[in-house]
Amino acid sequence: MAKRFTQRTVNWLELEKRVPPEQKTNFYVFKGKSDVYLQRVLANPAEMPKxxxxxxxxxxxxxxxxxxxxxxxxxxxxxxPEDTLTSKIEEQWKALQPEIEKFCAEQDKEIEKATKELNIIKALPKFEDMTMEMYYDLYPDEALDPVNRPTFWPHNPEEQLGYQTPEQKAMKKGGGH
Structure with missing residues (x-):
């Protein structure tokens, strides 16, 4: 005899969290139909009347x-019908578990890395309070250094002495025609 479900097996709250906002109405319609069906099943006795x-x-x-x-x-x-697919699904799930754990570990590392970067950014002084000297102390490679690396205004690579376009660089490497 078939197994009778007497209670909900779907965690609707957890499922609702994963539904995109534009699909919420379809989700609620589906949930309503499922609830009506469960009520109809529960309204009937579990066994056929004798x-x-x-x-x-x-x-x-x-x-x-x-x-x-x-x-x-x-x-x-x-x-x-006999259930022949549950065992196959469980095997696939067991085979996927190491990949899932590996992915989760990688994501935890990324989260830790991003959290460190975020903490560094939060520790910085406000933009309004930062001076050019403070910026130079915090980011020596990115800050303007007129003594060691003088540049011309507007301080972008194209306006500097000795700038070569990518085509010029390619010509120089390739020998030119």
Whole structure:
């Protein structure tokens, strides 16, 4: 006999968190249909009602008909498909577990790295309070250094002495034509 579900097996709250906002209405419609179906199932008894064969024997003159009907009904079994996929799904899940754990470990490292960077940024003084000297102390490679690395305004690579376009660099490396 098929297993009867008497309670919800879906964690609707957890599932709702994962539904995109534009799909919420479809989700609620689906959840409503599922709830109605569960209520309909629970409204019926778990077992088929027992047939009182003695009552039928009293009402029907030919007792053979009742006996034949009873034996036929007892022989009849509703075919229910056998579950062959659950074991395959569990095997696939077990095979995926190491990959999932590896991915989670990598993401934890990325989260830790990003958290460190965020803490560094939070520790910086406000933009309004920072001076050029403070910026130079914090980021010596990026700050303007007029003594050691003088540049011309607007201080971008294209405006500096000795700048070569990518085409010029390619010509120089390739030997030119």
């Amino acid at each position: 047939i009182n064969w003695d009552t039928y024997r009293k009402l029907i003159p030919d007792k053979k008909i009742v006996d034949n009907l009873k034996s036929d009904l007892e022989k009849y079994k509703v075919p229910y």
